[in-house]
Amino acid sequence: MDIIILTVRQSGNRKGPAADLVQLYIERTSHFHPCKWLQVRSVDEVWAQREKPASHLILLDPRGEMRTSEGLAETIGKLRDSGKRTLLFAIGPADGWSAADRDRAGALLSLGKMTLPHELAAAVLSEQIYRACTILAGHPYHCGH
């Protein structure tokens, strides 16, 4: 199962320490699943990714469910075992997802009650995806923190 982190951003690049963190965790996650980060310019491009066969899309949204790291690992494990081929996580535009986007997505996930800037949210998400992979693999990373 491929894992793709999508961030919707009209402008700006992916430089700076938060972007470096995302790259670092994506590299580590790649030991478990092919993983990449795509920065897209519009929500339509998120839905275009969703067209991939056997894909599942999770939108990051404050209305979503807050999960523990173990809970997110369980979700990822179930999707993998159900035969999904691509798991997409998408961080929305600055003004958030529309109600229609939220209805259309497979699931909503919240990282917490605090508002995070775009790339810091991507850093936290990418770390949690890596952590989930280590939990599923019985790798000691999660126990060390």
Place this chain on the structure above:
Amino acid sequence: MDIIILTVRQSGNRKGPAADLVQLYIERTSHFHPCKWLQVRSVDEVWAQREKPASHLILLDPRGEMRTSEGLAETIGKLRDSGKRTLLFAIGPADGWSAADRDRAGALLSLGKMTLPHELAAAVLSEQIYRACTILAGHPYHCGH
């Protein structure tokens, strides 16, 4: 009011993108309050910092209250207005705070349900402190995200 972020870590240094993020947000926060990051080797050193006159200590702990960014801003604003001279936020050792530490602290704060590595938690905390300062100052940063 001075703001100090304390991280308890037996070993290791503060290099890498997560540490760079903490430094970046501390620098930005310094426009509003003197702010620094102290890495200490033991919990005793946290309590030594608490000896400063008119100080208030908030421990980061999963049992703590989850706050919105606006809620954290309100807390910081009230402490500032009540005449506190030093506000300490402390991220504990890998095995967490003891029950005695939790009882002794002024307050517990949780960043969310997910387990974060030490320095990523420090990055999120430092961003939230900066964000709180901008909310209190009516600075547009918070509205842009």
